[in-house]
Amino acid sequence: MLDHTFFERDVEQVARDLIGVSIFVCDVGGAIVETEAYDPGDPAAHTFRGPTRRNASMFGPAARAYVYRSHGLHWCMNVTCGHGAGVLIRAITPDAGVAVMRARRGAVDDRLLCAGPGRLCQALGIDGRFDGLPLDQPPFTIGLREAEPTITAGPRIGISVAVELPRRFCLDGSRFLSRPAGARRPRRSA
């Protein structure tokens, strides 16, 4: 189990070190394969302009969930690192509870079950009620990674400022990324 000191480090390092870490919600989940780092000095971050009602949990304790609604209909989850910094979890491998994931997501290709922040939250049943919850307590379970992964860094997805900063981290060779490592535009086929 990762303790809070893991999350209270440089946010880019946390984002790298989360690749390969398993995350479950009520025993549904898998290994993280794609993350993005955000901090308050970053124009692309929700916390760039200081605390607001929405981003309050990002300014709270580290090692908690920051869950926000995107485009009015999707939920996305970050891991908080304290002081307005956090790591967006963009994709995991569907390892445990795949039948539950398929039921929640509808009949889709398994590669797309958790390939994207909105898809991932839908598959794990994460919504606004999870905002601010500690990650080291139920319904969450965080597992240690088994081996040192090979990681590729590249530009983040879906932002309009600070687009060139290489703050997206992907597990090399994963089939479950929201789009290929290093790419700059959303995956089209789906």
Next chain:
DNA sequence: GAGGCGATTGGCT
């Protein structure tokens, strides 16, 4: 108080 827009996704052309 009003208007614009988004750390997305899925469907249609």
Next chain:
DNA sequence: GCCAATCGCCTCG
């Protein structure tokens, strides 16, 4: 490739 869905948050007046 383009665009709608959908609504809360944020900015500005």
